[in-house]
Amino acid sequence: MHCSQIKEACPDQSIINTSQVDNRKNNSHQAGSHQGGLSSDRVSFSEEAMALARESSPTPEPGKTDAQTAARQDLPLDYYSVPGWLADLSPVVLQHVDLSNGPVPYENLFKRGYGIREKHPDELKEYNQLIREYYQEVLQEEGISGTQDHYQSLIVNQESSEMLRQKMHQKILDDPRAVELAQLFQINLG
Known part of the structure; x- marks a missing residue:
C-alpha cells in the first residue's frame, strides 16, 4: 500500500506525523489504531521508507494499461x-x-x-x-x-x-x- 492510500484505506485510524516518541528521537510517521478492544497498535514508517513509497507511487508502466499496473500492485x-x-x-x-x-x-x-x-x-x-x-x-x-x-x-x-x-x-x-x-x-x- 502506498503512503497516499494509507489514510484512504484506514479512515477509522489516526495517522500521526511525529518526531518524538517515548522521549526518544524518532523521525518516523506512525499509524495508530484503537480497534477491537486493543488500547493501541502502532506501525512506524521511517522517513526513508516514506520517501521510497513516494518514489514508487503507482504510475502506469510503458506498454501497460492502468488496469495491468493496478493488478500487479493488488497481489x-x-x-x-x-x-x-x-x-x-x-x-x-x-x-x-x-x-x-x-x-x-x-x-x-x-x-x-x-x-x-x-x-x-x-x-x-x-x-x-x-x-x-x-x-x-x-x-x-x-x-x-x-x-x-x-x-x-x-x-x-x-x-x-x-x-x-x-x-x-x-x-x-x-x-x-x-x-x-x-x-x-x-x-x-x-
Missing part, C-alpha cells in the same frame, strides 16, 4: 515473501517477545545481531550487498522475474526453492570474503 501480501532460507542468511534476526507484562528491553527483540550495525557498519553493508548480488544472480540465471514468478519459484514450489537455496549457498561458499563475513555475523552456512 496478496504473501506474494512479497522471501524464502526462509534467505532470511536465515540475514545478520539481524528478530524474535517474538511477550509484551503482556509490559515493555521489554530493546535488545530482547533480537535473536541475532543486536548492535551489529554500530559494531560493524562497513562489514554489514558489504555482506548485505554480496547477498543481494548473489540472490539477483540466482534469480536471473533461473529466469525468475516478476513478483508472481518469484512467489511460485521460491515460496510455493519447495523443490525449486531448495534448488535455488543450494545455488545461493554455493555462490557464498565460493567467495572467501562472503564466508568470512558470514562467520563474523555468526551465520551458519552449514
